[in-house]
Amino acid sequence: MTLLEFAISNLRRRAARSGLTMSAIALGIAAVVALTSIAWGFEASWQKANDARGTDLIVTRVASENTMPTPFREERVRQVLAAMPHVHEVVGLLSEMLTVSEDAPPVFVFGWVYGSYLWDHLKLQQGHWPREPMEDGVVIGSIAAETLHKKVGDFIEIEGKRFAVIGLFESSAVVENGALIMTLDQAQLITDKPGKVNVLNIKLDTTASEAEVQAIKERVKRELPGYVAITSGELVRKNAVVRISKAMSNATILIAGLVGALVVFNTMLMSINERTKEIGILLALGWQRATVMKLVFSEAVVLSLLGGAAGILVGIGIAWGLEHVELMRGKIDPVFSVPFCFAVLGLSVLLGICGGIYPALKAARMQPSAALRYE
Amino acid sequence: MTTASPKLRIQEVALHYDDGQTRALDGVSLEVAPGEFVAIVGPSGSGKSSLLNVIGTLEQPTAGQVYLDGKAYSEIRDASLFRRENIGFVFQSFNLIPTLTALENVVVPTVGGSGRVAAHRSRAQALLAQLGLGARMGHLPGKLSGGERQRVAIARALINNPRMILADEPTGSLDSANAEQVLDILKGVIKQQGLAMIMVTHDAKVSAHADRIIHMRDGRIEQEGGT
Numbered sequence: 357m358t359l360l361e362f363a364i365s366n367l368r369r370r371a372a373r374s375g376l377t378m379s380a381i382a383l384g385i386a387a388v389v390a391l392t393s394i395a396w397g398f399e400a401s402w403q404k405a406n407d408a409r410g411t412d413l414i415v416t417r418v419a420s421e422n423t424m425p426t427p428f429r430e431e432r433v434r435q436v437l438a439a440m441p442h443v444h445e446v447v448g449l450l451s452e453m454l455t456v457s458e459d460a461p462p463v464f465v466f467g468w469v470y471g472s473y474l475w476d477h478l479k480l481q482q483g484h485w486p487r488e489p490m491e492d493g494v495v496i497g498s499i500a501a502e503t504l505h506k507k508v509g510d511f512i513e514i515e516g517k518r519f520a521v522i523g524l525f526e527s528s529a530v531v532e533n534g535a536l537i538m539t540l541d542q543a544q545l546i547t548d549k550p551g552k553v554n555v556l557n558i559k560l561d562t563t564a565s566e567a568e569v570q571a572i573k574e575r576v577k578r579e580l581p582g583y584v585a586i587t588s589g590e591l592v593r594k595n596a597v598v599r600i601s602k603a604m605s606n607a608t609i610l611i612a613g614l615v616g617a618l619v620v621f622n623t624m625l626m627s628i629n630e631r632t633k634e635i636g637i638l639l640a641l642g643w644q645r646a647t648v649m650k651l652v653f654s655e656a657v658v659l660s661l662l663g664g665a666a667g668i669l670v671g672i673g674i675a676w677g678l679e680h681v682e683l684m685r686g687k688i689d690p691v692f693s694v695p696f697c698f699a700v701l702g703l704s705v706l707l708g709i710c711g712g713i714y715p716a717l718k719a720a721r722m723q724p725s726a727a728l729r730y731e
Numbered sequence: 732m733t734t735a736s737p738k739l740r741i742q743e744v745a746l747h748y749d750d751g752q753t754r755a756l757d758g759v760s761l762e763v764a765p766g767e768f769v770a771i772v773g774p775s776g777s778g779k780s781s782l783l784n785v786i787g788t789l790e791q792p793t794a795g796q797v798y799l800d801g802k803a804y805s806e807i808r809d810a811s812l813f814r815r816e817n818i819g820f821v822f823q824s825f826n827l828i829p830t831l832t833a834l835e836n837v838v839v840p841t842v843g844g845s846g847r848v849a850a851h852r853s854r855a856q857a858l859l860a861q862l863g864l865g866a867r868m869g870h871l872p873g874k875l876s877g878g879e880r881q882r883v884a885i886a887r888a889l890i891n892n893p894r895m896i897l898a899d900e901p902t903g904s905l906d907s908a909n910a911e912q913v914l915d916i917l918k919g920v921i922k923q924q925g926l927a928m929i930m931v932t933h934d935a936k937v938s939a940h941a942d943r944i945i946h947m948r949d950g951r952i953e954q955e956g957g958t
């Protein structure tokens with residue numbers, strides 16, 4: 357019999373209590389997994405959208421910290437940007453979150469410059485793309501088509517204007533699949549923002565080096581006060597939604613870690629108090645104090661590790677469920693990875709160790725003669 | 732009975748508690764020969780368990796010295812290791828671990844120590860078979876009779892080949908037939924292997940088996956006698 361086998365048998369002895377402790381840990385870990393994967397999913401899905409579009413730099417108002425930055429008049433800014441070295445294309449984009457159907461949650465509506473490179477990465481499944489800058493039609497992402505129950509040929513009313521669904525597309529980015537896309541001119545018209553965009557997308561030529569990208573950022577800072585050029589990764593990271601959801605996931609990690617450690621602490625303390633006499637026997641039989649400590653630690657870590665593993669499965673289930681709830685469809689794309697799962701297991705082990713420290717020390721410090729007298 | 736080289740020698744051992752207010756042991760001297768079975772009797776609170784605790788290195792004496800096979804306890808670096816290698820404890824209430832099988836209980840003292848798991852296991856099997864529990868190895872303590880449980884505890888005490896057995900009322904929870912059997916087993920083992928055995932008992936029928944009876948009172952040896 358090894359120490360680990362002995363530890364597991366001790367946990368099975370109080371199966372109900374061990375099970376409850378593991379459930380408590382599993383719940384905390386599940387919350388961590390669900391929230392963290394969603395927070396990262398927010399970040400990743402916006403990042404993916406920008407990457408899929410082939411956008412190298414994004415220009416917004418400095419103060420904008422939103423997925424839909426404050427709209428601004430684009431013409432002068434665009435001209436300054438277009439004159440910079442290595443800039444291949446500068447195109448405006450307007451995005452809004454709009455309710456387009458009473459019985460469906462709001463969706464993203466994007467306005468993209470007609471004929472720009474932004475459209476290139478989408479795969480048309482049915483219908484056709486807009487044929488002119490002022491076309492009264494929208495193309496619909498595959499997930500939006502499902503949640504809005506619309507197909508090519510149907511009509512959608514957006515901000516008081518009737519649009520024909522002229523095409524159905526598929527994108528590698530979930531946020532785009534959940535969106536409606538029209539030409540920028542139409543989007544400006546219906547939202548009453550003529551000449552305005554939220555962001556300017558810059559596509560550089562392929563020869564631009566890292567240093568040259570940096571130089572462009574510096575020039576924007578100098579020549580366009582009030583504007584900032586950032587990479588899509590930076591935009592996503594300074595995005596308020598992403599930051600809030602990450603802060604929430606961090607808070608959850610902290611709370612789940614503390615609660616988990618407390619639960620382990622409580623369980624192990626109870627368990628060694630009940631086993632005072634038994635620990636006295638083990639010490640009398642020649643167990644080293646270090647072995648007693650290892651036993652208590654093993655029990656704490658087995659509890660937290662099993663709880664953590666169950667929590668990962670439950671958390672993945674929760675995130676998967678949320679992803680498929682109507683309100684969230686097409687807006688999040690939970691990210692799970694093997695390193696993430698290992699990190700969560702690491703967190704579980706850590707909380708087991710933290711919760712186990714005091715009980716392990718207490719058990720190891722018992723006086724065998726006193727413990728043997730204990731009834 | 733005296734021998735030239737005693738197995739165990741206890742010299743003027745004292746064990747005080749509460750700054751000397753309680754004198755659990757108050758100058759005890761004793762020698763035990765190899766293969767000798769010494770019974771300790773005396774009223775409750777006379778210091779019998781305290782003496783076993785000092786001999787078993789569970790308590791450090793306030794004064795005096797103990798030698799096992801000539802080695803002074805004051806020179807022991809690692810009391811746990813010393814106990815593991817030299818001392819087999821048997822308790823009144825068996826103190827087996829209820830979720831472990833008889834066989835697993837016997838190997839408990841080896842857990843976390845050196846040596847191969849399989850080797851400990853086969854030694855435990857041999858011991859249990861020797862004690863008539865060959866067919867009971869996979870049973871949990873709850874499924875064993877009192878006598879069987881105490882035999883498992885004896886196997887556990889013997890797993891690391893001790894030099895000495897310390898037993899505190901080992902028959903106190905057994906009926907007389909089982910008590911006789913347990914005593915016969917213990918006597919057989921110590922005679923055969925030249926171990927020393929010190930047994931605390933209240934039962935005159937048990938002490939009658941001993942080579943020598945020590946009477947204790949108020950932390951002292953009151954009277955020594957053969958049987």
Ligand SMILES: Nc1ncnc2c1ncn2[C@@H]1O[C@H](COP(=O)(O)OP(=O)(O)OP(=O)(O)O)[C@@H](O)[C@H]1O
Binds near residue numbers: 726748755776780782
């Ligand atoms: N940790 C301790 N602190 C204070 N006094 C103690 C402690 N341990 C034992 N004593 C006292 O030492 C004395 C001897 O106790 P011991 O347990 O050796 O008696 P005993 O002969 O084994 O009695 P019993 O037959 O009831 O088991 C008693 O008066 C007891 O109260």
Ligand SMILES: [Mg+2]
Binds near residue numbers: 779780781899
């Ligand atoms: Mg006693």
